[in-house]
Amino acid sequence: MKHSPALVVLTDFFAVSNRTLSYAAGLAVPLHAHLVLLHVRRDGLLAPAEYSHHTTSTERQTARQLQHLAAGQDVPTEVDISEDFLPEAVEDVVRRHHPLLLVLGRPGSATMPAEIVTNTAMDLLRHAPFPLLVVPTVSWDVRPPRRLLLAVDGQPFKLPETHQLLSRLLRANQGTLDVVHVATEAAPDDAPDVLAGIYPRGMLQEVEAHRVHHMQQPTVVGGVLQQAADMEADMLVVVARRHSLLGGLFHRSVTAQLIQESPVPVLVLPAEE
Structure with a gap:
């Protein structure tokens, strides 16, 4: 072992x-x-x-x-x-x-x-x-994750070594990775900008254009969960920034809300400062 x-x-x-x-x-x-x-x-x-x-x-x-x-x-x-x-x-x-x-x-x-x-x-x-x-532990099927959905906020982030975990999960289960960006206000299609903070650090280069989803919804959480349901995702991946972890009001944290409300497993990857 x-x-x-x-x-x-x-x-x-x-x-x-x-x-x-x-x-x-x-x-x-x-x-x-x-x-x-x-x-x-x-x-x-x-x-x-x-x-x-x-x-x-x-x-x-x-x-x-x-x-x-x-x-x-x-x-x-x-x-x-x-x-x-x-x-x-x-x-x-x-x-x-x-x-x-x-x-x-x-x-x-x-x-x-x-x-x-x-x-x-x-x-x-x-x-x-x-x-x-x-x-x-209720209301979902126990099965290997093959359809992963990564929720991003459009801002650059760095994952210390943890991008290798995503790669390992995808390879191990022959899975696919989609990316979703939810805007609460109308915005032009900005797929290149949304992924710009990921690509320079060697992460997720294999995400195809048709797997990048932009949505406008009243709430970020509602949009992410809707996209997860639409694509029948079996794992949700979110990036936890320091401010969301240190905030005292958990209901204001998208990370906390997704952990609490997601019907499928949520993988939380803390961002590096």
Whole structure:
């Protein structure tokens, strides 16, 4: 396992036991990667009350359950249990495993509102700016992503090494990549300008003209989700800029809204300053 790339799955004992973990395992196969199940004891999201009593007996039971979960996967899987709080635990696991990405399930149930997972995702991105895949656990089919949609805002951005992750996903699953730019006000067709901030850095040169979509919609989020539905995208890719991660009002962040509302997995790539 040490010679293969890792996908770190943040376990929560509920969503991770089915769709999220199945999806991560499905990604790991074509990427020739292994899984790391990260369990954080001191976190209300990933360690609910019934699993968080810190006694020797319950800690051993938790470890056994995680090992059983790992053993049942179709790809090599290891368990990492942390006593730190979530941001510190993620920073540590990134340093030690150098994963391709982090994977977080979004239950979206009455007992675990989507807003909590969204805020957790944004908090992770602020403390450990690393590719993060947020996987909804209801209302979609678990399948390898083959139709990816990248949402851009028309401004230049730089992705430190993470463009290789996009390339790996596309090659591994023989996928296609579309790009969407949503304007909330009328604007002329400016496809060259929209992609100008990407091409000089050697990213996405293979995007064909017919796969670049310009839309005018009342909201950016509505436009992106409409395009994703129209092309039946099975993964949405968004670039998170520093200002969107540091903003205190999450409802004003397009990144946060897409994480919360997208019916398909969202891959968030933090932009480099």
